[in-house]
Amino acid sequence: MIAVAYLLLWLALAAYVARTVTSTRWLGRAATALTATAWGAFTVGLMRRGWEAGHWPLANRYEFALCFVWAIVAIYLLLEASWGERRAGPFVLAITLMVATYAVTRPAGEKAIAPLLPALRSVWLQIHVLTAMVGYAAFAIAAGLGVLRLVQRDGEPRWPAPEEIERTVNRAVALGFPWLTLSILTGAIWAHNAWGRYWGWDPKEAWALVTWLWYLLVLHLRPLRRWRGRRLAALAVIGFGIVLFTFVGVPWLVRTVRLESLHGF
Amino acid sequence: MQRAWRFFARLDIAAILVFAVLLLILLGSCFPQLPSSADPEQLAQWEAAVRARYGRLADPLVASGAFRCFRSPIFLVPVVLLALATLVCTVDRWRGVWRRTFRHPVRCSDVALESAPHTAQLASPEADLASIVPECLRQRGFRVRSETAKGVVHLRGDRNRLASLATLATHLAVLLLLMGTVFSSVCGWREEVTFQSGETVSIAHGTGLALRNEGFTIDRHPDGSAADYQAKIVVLEGVREVTRGTVQVNRPLSYGGVGFLLRSYEGRENHYDVTLLAVHDPGYGLVVVAGLLLLFGLTVSFNFPHCWIHARIEPGGMLRLAGRADKRAWDFGREFERLAREVERAAGE
Numbered sequence: 001m002i003a004v005a006y007l008l009l010w011l012a013l014a015a016y017v018a019r020t021v022t023s024t025r026w027l028g029r030a031a032t033a034l035t036a037t038a039w040g041a042f043t044v045g046l047m048r049r050g051w052e053a054g055h056w057p058l059a060n061r062y063e064f065a066l067c068f069v070w071a072i073v074a075i076y077l078l079l080e081a082s083w084g085e086r087r088a089g090p091f092v093l094a095i096t097l098m099v100a101t102y103a104v105t106r107p108a109g110e111k112a113i114a115p116l117l118p119a120l121r122s123v124w125l126q127i128h129v130l131t132a133m134v135g136y137a138a139f140a141i142a143a144g145l146g147v148l149r150l151v152q153r154d155g156e157p158r159w160p161a162p163e164e165i166e167r168t169v170n171r172a173v174a175l176g177f178p179w180l181t182l183s184i185l186t187g188a189i190w191a192h193n194a195w196g197r198y199w200g201w202d203p204k205e206a207w208a209l210v211t212w213l214w215y216l217l218v219l220h221l222r223p224l225r226r227w228r229g230r231r232l233a234a235l236a237v238i239g240f241g242i243v244l245f246t247f248v249g250v251p252w253l254v255r256t257v258r259l260e261s262l263h264g265f
Numbered sequence: 266m267q268r269a270w271r272f273f274a275r276l277d278i279a280a281i282l283v284f285a286v287l288l289l290i291l292l293g294s295c296f297p298q299l300p301s302s303a304d305p306e307q308l309a310q311w312e313a314a315v316r317a318r319y320g321r322l323a324d325p326l327v328a329s330g331a332f333r334c335f336r337s338p339i340f341l342v343p344v345v346l347l348a349l350a351t352l353v354c355t356v357d358r359w360r361g362v363w364r365r366t367f368r369h370p371v372r373c374s375d376v377a378l379e380s381a382p383h384t385a386q387l388a389s390p391e392a393d394l395a396s397i398v399p400e401c402l403r404q405r406g407f408r409v410r411s412e413t414a415k416g417v418v419h420l421r422g423d424r425n426r427l428a429s430l431a432t433l434a435t436h437l438a439v440l441l442l443l444m445g446t447v448f449s450s451v452c453g454w455r456e457e458v459t460f461q462s463g464e465t466v467s468i469a470h471g472t473g474l475a476l477r478n479e480g481f482t483i484d485r486h487p488d489g490s491a492a493d494y495q496a497k498i499v500v501l502e503g504v505r506e507v508t509r510g511t512v513q514v515n516r517p518l519s520y521g522g523v524g525f526l527l528r529s530y531e532g533r534e535n536h537y538d539v540t541l542l543a544v545h546d547p548g549y550g551l552v553v554v555a556g557l558l559l560l561f562g563l564t565v566s567f568n569f570p571h572c573w574i575h576a577r578i579e580p581g582g583m584l585r586l587a588g589r590a591d592k593r594a595w596d597f598g599r600e601f602e603r604l605a606r607e608v609e610r611a612a613g614e
Contacts, residue, residue: 115486115490115492117491118491118492118493118494118513118514118515119514119515121514121515122515124515125515167595167596170595171595171596174567174568174593174595175567175568177563177567178560178563178564178567178568181556181559181560181563182560184556185553185556185557185559185560188552188553188556189553190515192546192549193515193516193517193526194514194515194526195526195542196455196517196524196526196528196542196544196546197455197544197546198449198546198549198552199446201293201294201298201335203294206290206291206293206294207291207294209290210287210290210291210294213283213284213286213287213290214287216283217280217283217284217287219567220276220279220280220283221280222592223276223592224276224277224280250294253294253295257295257296257297258297258318259294259296259297260297
């Protein structure tokens with residue numbers, strides 16, 4: 001089911017790109033339908049996996065990546081419905097597919113369903129991972145829109161108005177930021193119960209704080225006139241780069257520099 | 266003094282400090298950090314391992330504080346300056362925010378009406394604008410107040426009028442969070458104890474507490490990995506039993522402000538050695554409260570911004586609308602236009 005969902009996402013991306021190039025209305029509707037179907041397939045796939053494993057499918061990097069994709073698509077579909085705008089689709093779906101490709105190319109050992117480790121059996125951990133997923137997904141949408149704003153030339157009628165895009169970037173960042181805060185807070189509560197300390201400068205914790213500070217910076221720079229427009233868009237794109245590094249890059253950093261980390265994923 | 270105050274109240278200074286802290290965390294995360302609560306023998310082992318790994322670079326890295334980045338002045342000074350900027354910013358904005366939140370004059374000057382970022386006008390001598398406008402505002406969740414003077418009806422609609430206070434709550438939460446972490450590191454302690462079933466060990470730090478291990482059990486999955494494990498623990502104060510319970514991963518036992526966590530176990534020939542961690546962290550509660558306050562402040566600030574609309578209805582049926590909103594009300598302009606259209610439609614019916 002996950003493979004079908006992944007394929008449907010590629011088809012949806014193709015439809016969104018074709019719609020942008022040709023301005024054909026039915027292609028836009030088809031792209032949305034394909035995206036919604038892909039989301040449905042992801043939902044069924046994740047539910048089935050959770051059922052078979054006997055726990056929420058949030059126990060390793062593969063499962064988190066799948067849930068991350070699921071959340072990006074869900075928020076994007078809600079955004080498309082409320083905004084009535086499909087032209088951001090190619091950019092958001094390209095980012096979604098980047099994460100989805102990372103998930104489906106995980107080695108078989110990581111994809112195998114495994115029993116939950118005792119340390120991962122905590123309601124705080126579940127909330128921590130779920131909230132991180134929503135926050136990250138909102139930042140992914142902001143980054144997709146940020147890329148759209150960066151490629152857009154002023155006065156080009158093919159794309160939505162620049163102010164409209166910037167407003168939506170702001171909304172996405174403002175949506176994701178409290179979720180990221182909640183994620184860090186619940187992670188701290190879990191760490192206090194599991195390890196006896198709520199903060200330990202573990203590389204993953206340090207990078208979660210870097211991500212939080214980055215978006216804090218974005219929200220504080222917004223009122224300053226010279227940080228609007230393309231610069232704001234660039235900040236949103238860099239922010240998502242930090243999100244991806246926190247998710248994928250930190251385990252690599254831990255291995256490469258031989259750091260100590262208590263975080264499995 | 267005044268110059269320093271104005272300096273720290275600046276938004277761009279706060280942004281630079283946030284960026285500096287961010288960069289230092291980023292750098293610190295690239296190096297192994299000196300354990301905070303290891304004994305001298307463990308510290309010596311740790312240092313030897315780091316020296317072996319970094320070779321000639323070890324000395325300059327030690328000298329630069331790379332291995333104790335988060336405790337070095339290079340990191341702590343910008344953090345303290347950021348805390349100071351947050352405090353100055355909070356105090357500096359307090360009066361303005363308070364005024365914006367609690368002093369809402371219904372009447373609005375001509376200048377304020379004209380200079381508002383969102384304005385609209387409508388002439389409708391026939392329509393009962395004094396009841397149409399409040400109705401439209403109420404439907405959009407605005408609290409409406411009105412005054413009449415010399416035949417002119419003044420209206421003011423406010424939505425989320427207390428939301429500006431959330432910014433102050435957010436800044437206050439950041440300060441409390443920092444206070445909590447300082448409290449934890451200054452007044453807190455951790456101690457590891459390893460013992461087998463039937464043994465009793467004392468906890469230091471003047472607590473007068475001791476722990477007795479009354480048994481360890483472990484359940485395994487078919488593949489041999491641990492499914493669950495737990496230790497039965499009795500807490501003694503002197504020789505008197507004060508509490509007892511089962512300690513599991515994620516489920517510590519607490520007594521008198523000390524938490525007892527199951528850290529690890531090691532199978533021996535005919536028994537298990539159990540390692541527990543005794544933790545006293547008086548800053549934790551403050552950190553959680555500050556975290557919740559921060560979350561509340563951020564959620565309200567970004568999702569429920571204060572918006573307000575002034576309306577003036579003159580005797581001839583001339584309506585002037587002026588709308589203002591907090592900068593986080595991303596969609597207010599569009600909403601204002603919709604409201605103006607709704608009033609126009611209702612007046613035309």
